[in-house]
Amino acid sequence: MSELKDSLDALEAEIAATEPGSRHVFQARLHKLIEELEQNGEEVPLRMLELDEELTNDAIEAQFDNMPV
Numbered sequence: 001m002s003e004l005k006d007s008l009d010a011l012e013a014e015i016a017a018t019e020p021g022s023r024h025v026f027q028a029r030l031h032k033l034i035e036e037l038e039q040n041g042e043e044v045p046l047r048m049l050e051l052d053e054e055l056t057n058d059a060i061e062a063q064f065d066n067m068p069v
Contacts, residue, residue, distance in 0.1 A: 002037075002040075004033060004036055004037050004040065005037070005042065007033055008030075008033050008045075008048060011026065011029060011030055023055060024055050024059040024062050026055060027052065030048070030051065030052050030055060031052055034048060034049065
């Protein structure tokens with residue numbers, strides 16, 4: 001297994017251990033690792049792509065949660 005995939009697995013475990021409402025803070029790191037894997041021609045597991053999409057949506061929602069009404 002590559003060093004990038006090891007990093008991806010470690011990040012996945014860290015995300016899983018975090019409260020659901022604050023997991024979006026990992027989105028940028030996850031997305032960067034996915035991009036690096038793709039650039040190296042390595043396959044990105046579907047679950048990581050789905051997690052990236054989920055965290056992206058969570059990050060967008062979090063921005064609106066902090067807006068004054």
